[in-house]
Amino acid sequence: MIDKELLEIIRCPETKQKLAPADDKQIADLNAAIEKGEIKDRGGEAVKDKIDGGLVREDGKFLYLIRNNVPVLLVDEAIPLEEDPKES
Numbered sequence: 001m002i003d004k005e006l007l008e009i010i011r012c013p014e015t016k017q018k019l020a021p022a023d024d025k026q027i028a029d030l031n032a033a034i035e036k037g038e039i040k041d042r043g044g045e046a047v048k049d050k051i052d053g054g055l056v057r058e059d060g061k062f063l064y065l066i067r068n069n070v071p072v073l074l075v076d077e078a079i080p081l082e083e084d085p086k087e088s
Contacts, residue, residue, distance in 0.1 A: 002021060002053075002055070002066065002069070002071065006071075007019065007020070007021075007055075010055075010071060010073065012057045012058075012062070012064070012073070013073045013074070013075055014075050015057065015059075017057050017058035017059060018057075018058045019055035019056065019057060019058070019064065019071070020055065020056055020058070021053065021054075021055060021056070022053060022054040022055065022056050022063055026054070026056070026063070026081075027051060027052070027053060027054065030051060030054075030063070030079065031050045031051060034047050034048070034049070034050060034051070035050070039079060040080075041076060041077050041078060041079055041080075042062065042075060042076050042077070042078045042079070042080060043076030043077065045076075045077075047079060051065055051066075052066065052067075053065075053066040054066055054079070055071055056081065057078075060081060060082065061080065061081055061082050062078040062079065062080055062081060063078065063079045063081055064077070064078050064079075065077060065079070
């Protein structure tokens, strides 16, 4: 889990919006889609490994992964959350 003080400080590197921990349902849904090979990061790379957690941008459009309890705040590695299912 990410420290509350850290959550108050870190922001989306692109928009500077606040980030909040993803809920368990979001993580479970993403992991199910990852298992089916349906998830690509913002850079277009397929996400192959299950995720343990993430930080969702305030507008709900992107999730930044948490790896080994460290937020990965790289724009290209963010996972889009509002993709039109018809495009997949």
